[in-house]
Amino acid sequence: MEKWDVVIVGGGPGGSYAAKTAAEKGLKAVFFERGDRPGEKNSSGAGLGTRWWRDFPEIMSKLPELPSYRKADMIVIKVVDEENRVRLVHGTTGSDRDGSRWSNSLDKGMAGAAIYRLDLDPLIADMAIQAGAELRTSTLISDVIIDNGIVTGVKTEKGESIAAEVVIAADGGMSTMARKAGMRNRWGGGCTLVPQLDFGCDGDKLDAVAGNAEWCWFGPFNGAYQMHFAESFHLGAGKWLRPDWDTKPTEVLERVMEIPAFRKFCKVVDAQMREYQAHFLPWLKKPVKSYTGGMMLVGDAGGFPCPLDGEGIWHACMSGRIAAETAAWAISRGDVSERALAEYERRWKASPLGLEHQYGAEFVELWDHSIFDPELMKGLIQLLLEFSEIHPFSILFDWSDDHVGCLNQHIEHLFDMMPEFSDFASKYMSPLGNTISPRVVKRALLQAKPKVPLFKFLPDDLYLKLLARMNSRIRSWLETV
Amino acid sequence: MEEFKIDIKKVVFHKEGDTGDFINYDVEKCDGCGMCVKVCSAGLWSLKDGKARLAPRYGELCLECAACWEICVPEAIDFSYPASGSGVTIKYG
Numbered sequence: 114m115e116k117w118d119v120v121i122v123g124g125g126p127g128g129s130y131a132a133k134t135a136a137e138k139g140l141k142a143v144f145f146e147r148g149d150r151p152g153e154k155n156s157s158g159a160g161l162g163t164r165w166w167r168d169f170p171e172i173m174s175k176l177p178e179l180p181s182y183r184k185a186d187m188i189v190i191k192v193v194d195e196e197n198r199v200r201l202v203h204g205t206t207g208s209d210r211d212g213s214r215w216s217n218s219l220d221k222g223m224a225g226a227a228i229y230r231l232d233l234d235p236l237i238a239d240m241a242i243q244a245g246a247e248l249r250t251s252t253l254i255s256d257v258i259i260d261n262g263i264v265t266g267v268k269t270e271k272g273e274s275i276a277a278e279v280v281i282a283a284d285g286g287m288s289t290m291a292r293k294a295g296m297r298n299r300w301g302g303g304c305t306l307v308p309q310l311d312f313g314c315d316g317d318k319l320d321a322v323a324g325n326a327e328w329c330w331f332g333p334f335n336g337a338y339q340m341h342f343a344e345s346f347h348l349g350a351g352k353w354l355r356p357d358w359d360t361k362p363t364e365v366l367e368r369v370m371e372i373p374a375f376r377k378f379c380k381v382v383d384a385q386m387r388e389y390q391a392h393f394l395p396w397l398k399k400p401v402k403s404y405t406g407g408m409m410l411v412g413d414a415g416g417f418p419c420p421l422d423g424e425g426i427w428h429a430c431m432s433g434r435i436a437a438e439t440a441a442w443a444i445s446r447g448d449v450s451e452r453a454l455a456e457y458e459r460r461w462k463a464s465p466l467g468l469e470h471q472y473g474a475e476f477v478e479l480w481d482h483s484i485f486d487p488e489l490m491k492g493l494i495q496l497l498l499e500f501s502e503i504h505p506f507s508i509l510f511d512w513s514d515d516h517v518g519c520l521n522q523h524i525e526h527l528f529d530m531m532p533e534f535s536d537f538a539s540k541y542m543s544p545l546g547n548t549i550s551p552r553v554v555k556r557a558l559l560q561a562k563p564k565v566p567l568f569k570f571l572p573d574d575l576y577l578k579l580l581a582r583m584n585s586r587i588r589s590w591l592e593t594v
Numbered sequence: 595m596e597e598f599k600i601d602i603k604k605v606v607f608h609k610e611g612d613t614g615d616f617i618n619y620d621v622e623k624c625d626g627c628g629m630c631v632k633v634c635s636a637g638l639w640s641l642k643d644g645k646a647r648l649a650p651r652y653g654e655l656c657l658e659c660a661a662c663w664e665i666c667v668p669e670a671i672d673f674s675y676p677a678s679g680s681g682v683t684i685k686y687g
């Protein structure tokens with residue numbers, strides 16, 4: 114029987130990056146892809162964020178050479194009301210103070226890149242091949258081989274057996290490997306389905322209308338993203354596969370395409386609908402158990418995508434790298450048992466990947482109860498609009514003659530809306546307070562001090578102690594500083 | 595407006611080869627909840643007399659999304675992938 118140090122199932126970002134790392138560590142590595150070439154079966158947003166330059170500079174330096182590449186400097190959020198009118202537009206972008214964040218030691222600001230998987234997947238696979246790994250395309254792996262409770266290899270669809278010291282399952286959200294090894298079956302509510310459309314368009318016109326920005330559409334419907342490439346764009350929207358699923362996946366996008374501003378955009382950039390796909394995207398509060406004897410799960414197979422925004426390519430590459438490093442470590446010690454491979458989970462938890470999932474539950478719950486819930490979005494949008502309307506200038510320039518009356522009406526109206534909003538805020542938004550670091554809390558408390566007459570004259574230490582006495586959350590926060 | 599309706603037959607691309615059988619449906623386990631009908635972009639599932647039914651030539655249109663498998667609580671639907679070298683191919687991105 115053919116035998117390898119590491120057999121990797123899947124030639125997506127997770128599998129290819131694991132293969133690259135394994136080969137660089139001197140392991141004999143092979144990776145299998147069911148498509149005729151890497152990327153053939155995959156389509157994502159796909160946006161890559163700033164941390165890519167920190168963790169995978171070798172990939173980022175090559176992206177601008179690829180045909181679909183477009184820079185992404187900002188995200189523009191468009192909020193639409195019930196009558197499909199765009200009521201609020203908000204852009205996130207770099208600030209003058211970006212220098213205080215790590216990313217900007219690389220002079221990137223808030224930055225990213227948009228790239229097709231048809232370009233990205235072959236790029237990473239080629240890097241793995243260059244490093245010495247072997248790629249076999251058009252090969253579906255259909256089963257695992259288990260000996261005494263330990264995964265010792267895989268079987269191809271044609272019945273060929275291939276032995277391995279360690280198997281790395283990077284076979285995406287449906288993960289045949291995880292299922293066959295008895296690690297899990299259906300996600301049971303933790304997985305989204307993302308219908309997505311690809312449109313071809315005029316690149317120059319897209320430069321003029323959207324530039325290097327991604328767009329997001331929010332409204333009393335399922336929120337959607339619009340990712341721009343060199344001469345094309347994607348419109349996509351995720352939704353959890355749960356018993357409350359109520360529309361056809363295609364209708365989720367058709368609803369967004371009803372917005373006149375979207376239709377006008379299409380007209381201006383000469384857009385042509387070209388391709389549709391629907392794909393799994395696991396979106397969990399935390400990843401599933403990621404190892405068993407002889408096998409580790411990486412990327413979507415392990416449920417790694419970001420609990421805040423569903424980004425998952427970085428997570429696939431990171432977990433692929435850590436799994437391959439763990440494989441090298443375990444093989445060198447001659448122990449690939451489940452106990453030994455628990456090291457994988459220890460390592461990813463200690464890495465930026467672990468940090469990502471520290472507050473997964475808070476993030477998932479916020480989304481789950483807002484942008485995926487049209488009724489709640491209706492209330493939220495109204496509230497946002499009210500807030501934006503009591504912007505001081507809008508009252509000054511409001512042409513009604515009684516400015517003070519108008520301000521009071523606004524405030525009263527806000528109070529009317531409060532019960533509904535405060536329920537939501539206390540249940541889903543205030544848990545996000547857990548994610549604020551103690552250092553920031555301390556700084557905020559100290560900054561507020563001079564503004565409170567009673568506290569103004571206290572020494573900082575005494576002031577913080579006093580606050581800690583008064584509030585248990587502040588106490589636990591300060592204790593960890 | 596026509597141009598904003600999604601016609602799956604025009605915007606999903608498949609290769610020539612035979613996919614083989616890759617969705618197994620166990621009519622005994624089906625409780626007729628109709629969820630598979632709702633989540634399938636290609637309209638390959640229908641409901642008749644309280645039981646789901648899969649289009650016989652599903653291989654020609656299926657997106658390989660596995661949504662029907664994930665949503666089926668009684669696990670009446672088993673999904674694997676089509677034969678190597680067949681099925682969906684992403685043409686643009």
Ligand SMILES: Cc1cc2nc3c(=O)[nH]c(=O)nc-3n(C[C@H](O)[C@H](O)[C@H](O)COP(=O)(O)OP(=O)(O)OC[C@H]3O[C@@H](n4cnc5c(N)ncnc54)[C@H](O)[C@@H]3O)c2cc1C
Nearest residue numbers: 123125126127147158159160254284285412413425426429
């Ligand atoms: C529509 C959409 C938009 C997204 N947008 C973004 C985004 O903007 N940014 C971002 O970072 N993430 C995004 N994601 C998430 C991201 O696509 C995934 O998290 C990422 O692709 C996971 O990588 P992976 O290598 O784990 O799995 P995959 O990319 O799914 O790769 C798995 C590979 O294994 C192959 N395979 C599967 N089973 C077998 C088998 N049995 N035998 C052989 N080969 C097999 C598949 O063909 C595939 O090539 C998006 C996801 C979707 C669905």
Ligand code: SF4
Nearest residue numbers: 624625627628630666
């Ligand atoms: S989802 Fe499952 S149980 Fe429900 S109708 Fe479809 S096959 Fe039957």
Ligand code: SF4
Nearest residue numbers: 634656657659660662
């Ligand atoms: S895999 Fe997706 S497209 Fe294929 S039958 Fe199931 S739900 Fe429909």
